[in-house]
Every structure is written in structure tokens, then in C-alpha cells.
Amino acid sequence: MLNTNTAPNIFALSSLRVSTNRPEIFTITSGKGGVGKTNLSVNLALLLKRLKKNVLLVDADIHLGNVDLLLGVRPTATIAQVMTGEKTLAEIIIKGPTGIDVLPASSAVLDMIEAEEKVIKRIGDSFVGFEHNYDFVVVDTGAGIGKNVTAFSLGSDKLIVVVTPDPASITDAYGVIKTLLQKVPSLPIMLVTNMVRNDDEGLNLYKKMNLMVQRFLGNKILFGGAIVRDENVRQAVQNQSPIVLEYPNSLPTNALKLITRNLLKMPSKDARERVSLFDGLRNNRDTIIGELDDQSSK
Numbered sequence: 395m396l397n398t399n400t401a402p403n404i405f406a407l408s409s410l411r412v413s414t415n416r417p418e419i420f421t422i423t424s425g426k427g428g429v430g431k432t433n434l435s436v437n438l439a440l441l442l443k444r445l446k447k448n449v450l451l452v453d454a455d456i457h458l459g460n461v462d463l464l465l466g467v468r469p470t471a472t473i474a475q476v477m478t479g480e481k482t483l484a485e486i487i488i489k490g491p492t493g494i495d496v497l498p499a500s501s502a503v504l505d506m507i508e509a510e511e512k513v514i515k516r517i518g519d520s521f522v523g524f525e526h527n528y529d530f531v532v533v534d535t536g537a538g539i540g541k542n543v544t545a546f547s548l549g550s551d552k553l554i555v556v557v558t559p560d561p562a563s564i565t566d567a568y569g570v571i572k573t574l575l576q577k578v579p580s581l582p583i584m585l586v587t588n589m590v591r592n593d594d595e596g597l598n599l600y601k602k603m604n605l606m607v608q609r610f611l612g613n614k615i616l617f618g619g620a621i622v623r624d625e626n627v628r629q630a631v632q633n634q635s636p637i638v639l640e641y642p643n644s645l646p647t648n649a650l651k652l653i654t655r656n657l658l659k660m661p662s663k664d665a666r667e668r669v670s671l672f673d674g675l676r677n678n679r680d681t682i683i684g685e686l687d688d689q690s691s692k
């Protein structure tokens with residue numbers, strides 16, 4: 395029985411995972427690599443920060459953390475050191491431009507998903523309290539639909555899928571959407587079309603994808619907006635300077651602002667289904683590991 399007369403100690407309550415004032419979690423994924431996830435994640439985080447909000451950008455790419463490459467900042471430690479107890483989450487945060495915080499999660503996230511209970515508990519305890527410092531968490535995932543991407547995607551409140559007109563990108567984006575909606579049909583998904591020739595091409599690509607989702611999955615996805623293929627984006631990535639800072643009046647920057655507005659307007663996951671970033675990973679870890687056990691026992 396909780397004693398309601400005393401102020402709750404968030405660490406003592408960690409097993410309850412109280413989720414009041416928790417941040418809204420946005421995960422960016424795509425299936426196919428190289429379609430513009432990191433560019434979108436970084437710029438989205440910067441635009442959310444402009445709203446005077448506290449923003450955490452999580453680099454969850456398991457192979458090669460790349461948020462730091464795009465921002466020109468280098469991590470000195472990752473979640474691996476949090477798992478061993480050497481560092482706290484706050485100690486591994488890197489300060490990005492305009493005051494966004496970057497969590498270099500990289501390949502250690504996969505270890506975290508499969509870690510022993512006592513390690514999971516240690517990380518869980520360090521996440522509780524820590525993530526309440528933020529209004530928004532933006533998670534940049536790697537390519538594919540591995541365990542790490544699935545766990546982060548299913549745990550998020552809103553999922554952004556990036557697709558380009560390339561047929562391989564369309565197939566892979568549909569594959570991701572199908573896999574995730576089959577697991578969680580209520581997951582809110584927004585499609586962002588990237589590297590299109592113009593807005594019409596972007597909108598038509600969305601319509602085509604949404605039709606497939608309606609027809610074959612009996613579900614729907616929303617349209618976030620279209621980013622044209624633009625030399626300034628390539629240049630900004632190469633200069634390790636995000637386009638919203640480097641080219642504030644460019645077409646891609648205006649598209650990114652529209653996408654940010656659409657994302658904020660989009661209905662979030664049902665409050666009863668919303669959990670903390672860590673619990674999202676933990677819950678889905680159990681689902682994923684359970685599935686792997688089922689497969690290996692067949």
C-alpha cells in the first residue's frame with residue numbers, strides 16, 4: 395500500500411514505473427538503409443528544441459552510430475558503460491547544437507535487450523527519473539527490422555517511416571509497417587517521403603503506400619510530408635551541420651518544419667498503452683525473445 399502522505403521517491407517506486415510527465419517518444423525507421431532517417435531525426439530534434447522543449451536524441455543504430463557523425467560530435471562512452479555500472483546515463487550524454495542532448499546508444503542497445511535481469515534492472519533504474527527530464531525523445535534507428543529496431547519502434551508513441559521512390563525502399567518500408575502493425579495494430583504511423591522530385595510525387599508515394607496498408611493490412615498510415623532531393627541536404631550532411639541550421643530558408647527546411655507540425659498534431663498512442671522508453675524496450679524484449687524461443691523449439 396502506498397503512503398500518500400509522503401512525497402514519492404521516484405527511485406523507490408522504480409518497480410511501478412510511474413509514467414506521469416513522461417516524454418513523448420518518436421522513433422524513426424525505414425527498413426532500407428541510406429534513405430534519410432538520421433537527417434530527419436537530427437533536424438526534427440532541433441526543430442522540437444526550438445519550441446523551448448527538452449529534447450533527447452537517441453542514436454540506436456546498432457552497427458554504426460551516426461547521429462554523432464552528422465552533428466560532428468564524438469561520444470566518449472555509451473550505454474555499455476551504464477550496463478557495467480561504470481557510468482550513469484547523465485554522464486554519457488553529449489551536448490548537441492542548440493542544447494539538444496544526444497544519447498549514444500549504438501550497438502549496446504542490442505546487448506541491453508538481451509541482458510540478464512540484474513543488468514536490465516540496473517539500466518531500468520537509471521532510466522527512471524532520467525527520462526522525465528525530457529519533453530520529447532527522438533530515436534534514430536538503423537536499417538532493417540532487427541530486434542533493436544522492433545523493440546524501439548513498438549515502444550514508441552509515434553512511429554515515422556521514411557521512404558524514397560526507390561522500389562527497394564518501398565518494399566522494405568511496407569515490410570516494416572506490416573511487421574509492426576501485425577504486432578501492435580494501434581501503433582500510430584506517419585510516412586515521410588524523402589528524395590522526391592516535388593510535393594506531388596511525395597504525396598502520390600504516400601497514397602500508394604497507404605492503399606497497400608488499407609487493402610492488405612486493414613489499417614492506415616498518416617502523411618507527414620515530403621522532402622525533395624536537394625543538394626543542400628547532401629551538403630549539410632557532408633558539413634556535419636544540420637540543414638535547419640545551415641540552410642534555414644531552404645525547401646527541405648520548410649518541409650521539415652511542416653513534418654514537425656504534423657507529427658505534433660498526430661494522435662498519440664492510447665494513454666493506457668504508453669510506457670516509458672525503458673519499459674517499451676523491456677516489454678518488447680520479452681515479446682521478441684519469446685518469439686525467438688518459440689522458433690528455436692520448433
Ligand SMILES: Nc1ncnc2c1ncn2[C@@H]1O[C@H](COP(=O)(O)OP(=O)(O)OP(=O)(O)O)[C@@H](O)[C@H]1O
Pocket residue numbers: 424426427428429430431432433434455460535536537588589590621622623624625627628629631632646
Ligand atoms: N532530401 C535529400 N536530398 C539529397 N540527399 C539526401 C536527402 N536525404 C538524405 N540525403 C543523402 O542521403 C544520405 C543518407 O542519409 P541519412 O544518413 O540520413 O540516411 P539513413 O537512413 O540514416 O542511413 P543509414 O540507414 O545508413 O543510417 C546522406 O548522406 C545525404 O547525403
Ligand SMILES: [Mg+2]
Pocket residue numbers: 431432433455460534535536
Ligand atoms: Mg542513419
